[in-house]
Amino acid sequence: MAGEEISEDYPLEIHEYFLTLENSIGVVNEMLKTIMSVYRNELLKKLDPLGQEKVDLVSVYTLNSMFWVYLVIQRVNPKDYPVKQELERIRLYMNTFKEITDKKKAGKLDRGAASRFLTNAL
Incomplete structure (x- = not known):
């Protein structure tokens, strides 16, 4: 995850799933930042x-x-x-x-x- 370090706390088989989850959370976070940067009323007026x-x-x-x-x-x-x-x-x-x-x-x-x-x- 951070620096592609593989932890021994979970099986190696699910490492790719964790990476995918981390990337998905990053995408959602960026979308939320974009949505939150625009006032809802300004968006709805358009x-x-x-x-x-x-x-x-x-x-x-x-x-x-x-x-x-x-x-x-x-x-x-x-x-x-x-x-x-x-x-x-x-x-x-x-x-x-x-x-x-x-x-x-x-x-x-x-x-x-x-x-x-x-x-x-x-």
Whole structure:
């Protein structure tokens, strides 16, 4: 880890997993620094309502996921806490949000153009 020193406190087989975990924690730390450097209100002013909703959903999901990880690290079963139900509730909102954005991206039928196309084709 620090200086690639291998400790004898754990089996050598899991050393790579620890390195991956350390790198992942570093990535999360950098992302959090970036997020924390921008005031939330300034960010939301620049976004449309759907963008604001997406930021809110991702933020809430991330915080609850981090709490889940915290509970696991503390050797507490997170399934015994309301965080599990909260994550499920947020996932439902995220699915609803995805459906809304997919409908918005879907092509709209121009009836006039479609009838002209069919008339000319016949």
